[in-house]
Amino acid sequence: MDDNKYDGVKDVKWKQVNNGESKIKFISSRKKSNIKKIIKLISFILLAVISGGISGAYTANKKQSNTTYTPNNQTLMETKKDNKNVISNSNSQVENPVTKVAESVGPTVVGISNKADGYFGIQDTGTGSGIIIDSRGYIVTNYHVIENADRVTVKLSSGKILDASISGTDEKSDLAVIKVNAQNLPKAQLGDSSKIKIGDIAVAIGNPLGENFSGSVTAGIISALNRKIEYNGSVYKVIQTDAAINPGNSGGPLCNTNGQVIGINSFKFGSGQNTEGIGFAISINEVKSIIKQLMNGGEVAKPYLGIYGEGVTSGDNKLSGIYIQEVLKDSGAFKAGIKPTDILLELDGKKVIRLSDVSEIVNFHKIGDKIKCKILRNGNTIELEAVLYEMPEDK
Known part of the structure; x- marks a missing residue:
């Protein structure tokens, strides 16, 4: 046998062929080496896939176990804080506007107690609320809250109770300003x-x-x-x-x-x-x-026109105004020449049909302002000009 004929053949594998006759088949070691490489590559890929799946499942399970769920399907969002995953409710990120108002205005709201001398000494006769409008201790409230009070006390939002003095009152507008002896108090912001x-x-x-x-x-x-x-x-x-x-x-x-x-x-x-x-x-x-x-401790000065009457309308519904029944002496209307039985049609260029219309228009003016009046007298339309004076205390 020629020994060189089988150079490079290292492995011999038996295989049954041709009707049971035994023959020798030689397999190239180079081909076998390639097959081994392919098998190794496939094994590596399968191992990588399996490892990745296991790692992903473990991470997901860990996240899920660290997540806190809230009722009503509230949305959760993850935020990073101190290098730790923290789950927080996304709804809490938007502050309720009512909460914001309560936090900012609440400290400026006080409780007011109206106290009066009674048979058993000083007793509470009523309570109300007030608003700190000046950090020096000025508080606005309704007049009826402190009406007929012999003593007024104020309870701050901190719980501290202070005696208050009455700075000024206006029964007609149902307003009063009281003052406590305190400084640097939180004050409310007046809007428009x-x-x-x-x-x-x-x-x-x-x-x-x-x-x-x-x-x-x-x-x-x-x-x-x-x-x-x-x-x-x-x-x-x-x-x-x-x-x-x-x-x-x-x-x-x-x-x-x-x-x-x-x-x-x-x-x-x-x-x-x-x-x-x-x-x-x-x-x-x-x-x-x-x-x-x-x-400022002063009385509230209010302008007035000085007439009393009631609303009327003509039979054909073409004219309406205020039938003047009385004109107060020394008032702006009196000095302008307005008389009882006149019908006031317009005031300050605006139609009037009831006394409340007159009050509304006058309240937008100040003492000393001149205001135009259109009246109907004996079938004739007359225009007059009246000066607004300060309303007497008894009116």
């Missing part, structure tokens, strides 16, 4: 009530039903604007809201979502009526000038 709209969120803060419920917060919407409420002979533009305003809320703030005071709550305007979801607040723009006067 002319910018609010129906449907805006409204937040009321106060002490309904007394000090046991101090700092109560109720929320609703602005239900109506410029409602006209007549109180003690004066007509005021008030804000209507469905935020709950109960006894004890009087004098507290009605706020917008920016934490600005847009009205002073008054239970008095809505009292005596069996209604729910209807509350009123005096528009802050209506009383800013009054508050300043009361802070």
